Amino acid sequence: MGVRRLRHYHGRDMADVVIYTTDYCGYCRAAKRLLEARNIPYEEIDVTGDDEKRRWLRETTGRHTVPQIFIRGEPIGGYTDLARLDEEGRLQEMLAGEL
Ligand SMILES: N[C@@H](CCC(=O)N[C@@H](CS)C(=O)NCC(=O)O)C(=O)O
Numbered sequence: 874m875g876v877r878r879l880r881h882y883h884g885r886d887m888a889d890v891v892i893y894t895t896d897y898c899g900y901c902r903a904a905k906r907l908l909e910a911r912n913i914p915y916e917e918i919d920v921t922g923d924d925e926k927r928r929w930l931r932e933t934t935g936r937h938t939v940p941q942i943f944i945r946g947e948p949i950g951g952y953t954d955l956a957r958l959d960e961e962g963r964l965q966e967m968l969a970g971e972l
Pocket residue numbers: 897898899900901937938939940950951952953954
């Protein structure tokens with residue numbers, strides 16, 4: 874299956890890792906902590922209270938929760954998905970463009 878690359882909400886080039894978050898979101902904080910622990914730079918888009926951005930995010934990812942994380946344009950899911958990729962050693966591979 875080919876990699877599904879998507880434009881971001883802002884429709885411009887963004888960091889390899891983009892994380893859509895809201896305030897008061899424990900999973901969002903956990904995801905950012907994991908990225909920081911691995912020294913992986915990321916760009917954050919806060920969608921708190923922004924119905925338009927949240928609708929775009931739901932339609933784009935098919936998922937209703939935050940965070941939603943994109944790696945090199947591919948939506949990979951939320952924190953638990955990120956943690957699984959990290960445990961399996963696939964996170965670095967994805968960032969290197971090997972997956
Ligand atoms: N398994 C998901 C769980 C994410 C989750 O439950 N996020 C909460 C906020 S921390 C959420 O989106 N709740 C529904 C909502 O805010 O609309 C993950 O690891 O990202």
